[in-house]
Amino acid sequence: MGCPEVPVQISIVIYLAHKLRKAGWDVTVAGTSAPIKLLKVADPESYYVKKTADLDWIIQEIVEKRLDFDACFAFMHSDAGMVYGATFSAISHAKHYAVVFGKNAEALAESIDYPTEKIVATATHNPGPLKSKIDRVVI
Amino acid sequence: MSCIEQMKYRLYLERTSFKEARDFIEKNSEEVYYVEPGYRIFKDYYIIGVPPVALGVRGNEILFTYVKPCHGTFVMGIDSQEEIARLREREARKIKKMMKDVQKGASTQKREPEASPVDFREIYKK
Numbered sequence: 552m553g554c555p556e557v558p559v560q561i562s563i564v565i566y567l568a569h570k571l572r573k574a575g576w577d578v579t580v581a582g583t584s585a586p587i588k589l590l591k592v593a594d595p596e597s598y599y600v601k602k603t604a605d606l607d608w609i610i611q612e613i614v615e616k617r618l619d620f621d622a623c624f625a626f627m628h629s630d631a632g633m634v635y636g637a638t639f640s641a642i643s644h645a646k647h648y649a650v651v652f653g654k655n656a657e658a659l660a661e662s663i664d665y666p667t668e669k670i671v672a673t674a675t676h677n678p679g680p681l682k683s684k685i686d687r688v689v690i
Numbered sequence: 691m692s693c694i695e696q697m698k699y700r701l702y703l704e705r706t707s708f709k710e711a712r713d714f715i716e717k718n719s720e721e722v723y724y725v726e727p728g729y730r731i732f733k734d735y736y737i738i739g740v741p742p743v744a745l746g747v748r749g750n751e752i753l754f755t756y757v758k759p760c761h762g763t764f765v766m767g768i769d770s771q772e773e774i775a776r777l778r779e780r781e782a783r784k785i786k787k788m789m790k791d792v793q794k795g796a797s798t799q800k801r802e803p804e805a806s807p808v809d810f811r812e813i814y815k816k
Contacts, residue, residue, distance in 0.1 A: 553759035583759050606759070610736050614728035630707045631762050637740040638727040665740065 552582030552590075552606070553632040557653045559678040560626055561589050566682060567624060567650075569599040570689055578602065579620070581609040606635070613642050620645040625667075628653030633663060640665045648688065652681050694735050694756060694766070702753070703765040711755045711763040712744045719746025719753055723777045731773055747774050 552564055564586075568578045579602040580590060587603050594600050612618035623645035625636035633649075640647045647667040651660045652674045660671040670688055672680035703714050716722050724742035731754060737743055738757040746753035752773045756764045 556760070585760070607736070610728065610738070611734075614730070614736050629759075629762070631757050631759050634708045634738055634740055634757050634763065635759065638738045641727040641741055 552580065552586040552626050553635060554583070554629065555586040555589050557628045558676050559652055559674045559681055560628070561586060561593060562678045563650070563652070563681050563685065564590065564626060565594060565599045566678070567685055567689065570685075572599075572601070574689070576622075579604055579609075581606045610638065610642065613639075619643055622646045622648070624648045624650050624670075626650045626652070627659065628656070630659070630662070633659055636663070636667065637665045640667055650681070650685070694732055694768070697732065697768055700751070700767040701764060702767060703763075705762040705764070708740055708755060708757065708763045711765045712739075714765050715744045715746040715753050715755070719744075719748050721747040723747070723781055725777075725780075732768070732770070745777060747777065750774070752777070 552560060555561060564580060568580055571578050578600065580587075580600050581604045582590070583606050587605070590600060590603065609618070620643060623639050623643055625632070625639050625647065627633050627636050627649060628651070636647075636649050639645070649660070649663055649667040649669045651663070651669060651671040653659070654673065654675060656671050656673045660669050663669060668688070670681070670684045672684050674681040702718070703711055723745045725737065725745055726741055727737060727739045727743055729737045729743065729745075731737065731745075731752070735756075737745075737754065739755055743755065748767070750769045750771060751767045752770050753765060753767045756766050758764065
């Protein structure tokens with residue numbers, strides 16, 4: 552997770568983390584400090600999200616080969632988010648998904664030219680469209 | 691936060707797209723090197739970027755992209771002979787390896803069997 556200025560992000564992250572955990576995955580939610588704080592306030596007893604981590608620390612650990620994942624969902628609504636997604640796609644062996652949302656989701660998704668599966672919805676306040684796209688990928 | 695923000699840096703572009711930042715480095719550097727995302731500079735900064743990530747050298751200065759999730763991409767310049775030397779050494783190693791691979795490929799490539807000389811009598815027999 553990057554910048555939390557688009558409201559659907561935290562909602563969909565909690566939804567996806569819970570869904571993956573119920574399916575048996577060991578989920579870590581990584582982000583910059585602002586979205587992690589939002590997440591912790593929304594889920595004070597870690598009911599939905601058990602593990603969180605700092606985004607830059609995760610990158611360091613993957614590059615130094617001390618950590619990796621089976622799947623990675625990179626949330627993005629800006630060019631900077633897309634660049635972080637590209638970095639994860641390049642450094643990690645995880646199956647990569649780009650979750651693209653916000654006002655310019657379609658244009659941003661078009662700019663992605665690295666190996667990833669795109670989950671795209673022009674969603675800002677209403678998480679419905681993005682949730683249904685997520686549901687098609689994560690059953 | 692990386693140590694970079696505490697270093698003495700020059701800011702050339704701010705809050706731009708990664709593509710524009712890369713173009714700036716390519717057009718404004720004396721030497722350009724391409725590294726993979728995650729390449730480490732200044733001890734603890736792992737470069738964030740869309741491959742190929744360009745790093746520029748201009749005099750004693752290394753030009754690089756710095757991505758902040760909420761603010762976009764910045765192009766920064768920091769004087770560092772050490773980082774420049776490390777980049778040049780890495781490039782030299784890359785070229786050496788490439789040359790070795792080419793040589794290896796050439797020596798293992800199967801030679802086409804030379805056509806055996808044909809006796810003209812064999813041709814006229816048919």
